[in-house]
Amino acid sequence: MDADATIRSLREALQHSPGNTPLRRLLADTLFAYGHYADAEQELLQLLRAEPKDEPAGLLLARTYRAQGKHSPAAIVLEQLVTRGSHKARIELARVLLAEGDLDGARRHYRAGVEADPSLHDADLGDRLGVELQAAGPAGAAFDDQSGDDRPDAGSGAAPGDPSNDLGLRPIRSDVKFVHVGGLAQLKDEIRKKIVLPLQRPDLYKAYGKKTGGGILMYGPPGCGKTFLAKATAGEIDANFLNIGIHDVLDMWVGKSERNLHAVFTTARRHKPCVLFFDEVDALGAARSDMKHGAGRQTINQFLAELDGMGTDNDGLLVLAATNAPWHMDSAFRRPGRFDRVIFVPPPDEEARADILRLLLAGKPQEAIDHHAIAKKTDRFSGADLKALVDRAIEQKLDAAMASGVPEPLRTKDLLAAAKVQRPTTAEWFATAKNYVLYANDAGLYDDLKGYLKL
Numbered sequence: 001m002d003a004d005a006t007i008r009s010l011r012e013a014l015q016h017s018p019g020n021t022p023l024r025r026l027l028a029d030t031l032f033a034y035g036h037y038a039d040a041e042q043e044l045l046q047l048l049r050a051e052p053k054d055e056p057a058g059l060l061l062a063r064t065y066r067a068q069g070k071h072s073p074a075a076i077v078l079e080q081l082v083t084r085g086s087h088k089a090r091i092e093l094a095r096v097l098l099a100e101g102d103l104d105g106a107r108r109h110y111r112a113g114v115e116a117d118p119s120l121h122d123a124d125l126g127d128r129l130g131v132e133l134q135a136a137g138p139a140g141a142a143f144d145d146q147s148g149d150d151r152p153d154a155g156s157g158a159a160p161g162d163p164s165n166d167l168g169l170r171p172i173r174s175d176v177k178f179v180h181v182g183g184l185a186q187l188k189d190e191i192r193k194k195i196v197l198p199l200q201r202p203d204l205y206k207a208y209g210k211k212t213g214g215g216i217l218m219y220g221p222p223g224c225g226k227t228f229l230a231k232a233t234a235g236e237i238d239a240n241f242l243n244i245g246i247h248d249v250l251d252m253w254v255g256k257s258e259r260n261l262h263a264v265f266t267t268a269r270r271h272k273p274c275v276l277f278f279d280e281v282d283a284l285g286a287a288r289s290d291m292k293h294g295a296g297r298q299t300i301n302q303f304l305a306e307l308d309g310m311g312t313d314n315d316g317l318l319v320l321a322a323t324n325a326p327w328h329m330d331s332a333f334r335r336p337g338r339f340d341r342v343i344f345v346p347p348p349d350e351e352a353r354a355d356i357l358r359l360l361l362a363g364k365p366q367e368a369i370d371h372h373a374i375a376k377k378t379d380r381f382s383g384a385d386l387k388a389l390v391d392r393a394i395e396q397k398l399d400a401a402m403a404s405g406v407p408e409p410l411r412t413k414d415l416l417a418a419a420k421v422q423r424p425t426t427a428e429w430f431a432t433a434k435n436y437v438l439y440a441n442d443a444g445l446y447d448d449l450k451g452y453l454k455l
Contacts, residue, residue, distance in 0.1 A: 223384030
């Protein structure tokens, strides 16, 4: 039986038994095997609506997305599976991140997946990531970094015995620039003055005794593009980009977190000019007065020493950090020479929301969408909120299409209806932030937020 006949037979059988999950899974597997990725995607979405925790279906959906070049949806599905403890999802996520150019993240997930289950080792993927599985010991799988010149991370300069080798850190080059960032004119202007212009005209800055580099702390509600802006900064100056999460630094063993932090800065200094981005930095720089144990204090002290460039030179090292809770940061981080620019990153304005909606709806069946009409009804929606709104509208269309058998395009009214149900997740953040603006702003730290809230 040829492919078309097999698929047709499975569809006919499924019509007689629409609730038969194994049969739908077989149809999805067959569609995927024969390259009908879009059809396989629809079958898997319907299967997952009935069985949302079905790991094999989730993994196949991610592979289906990846086969179509839809890396962002694939990453979302896989991240959900990772949070449920799926080691296989980590390996798939490594493939997606590698395709997107996030070599550091790909290596991290691949190593974690194989350390948990050595049978998941993929020699080809490991070679592309620059890690090699060694003989497993009592603790499980072990890795050695490879440094052949034919790998994308070759030439990193990490010497044997250097602490940066332990973390497998590899900066990437970002192709995102400021032109890709909607709105945020004031923030982009601050970054230009602090980072871009010093690198473009080092002679002028040197004449005034100013070094290139420094630190900017970005704060605001989650999902408003702080990480994306950091990537754009690196792309704007054609610099290396190193994205550091708290899991890259914090460790349960005393002294290891400080060593990890030193390794991060060592790698960034070796690849200058480099944009070093710390996400959720409040977890690394919380107020020492709130800590009962000395280990956390030592990590903060190490962080402050690295920012000061004790015993080394931070010229050309550009440190960006993002936090949702700047009020939890130790005040020592705001001393001149450290994070001496603290800037509020607001939700996208109306024009930016319209641009985001255009990007989110690109490639989807649609008819005469009025992006500005939707943008007007989505005040204080973050980029993540807008994505949730579009997903909600699509789900409604899919339900209608399943019932009628006829897919219809998205229209303005569908998105406006979703906007009435979807609420901005930034509301809770602003409620908390308002208290700090009113009662803890003697130093003027939150003046830009105060202006945004019109207090």
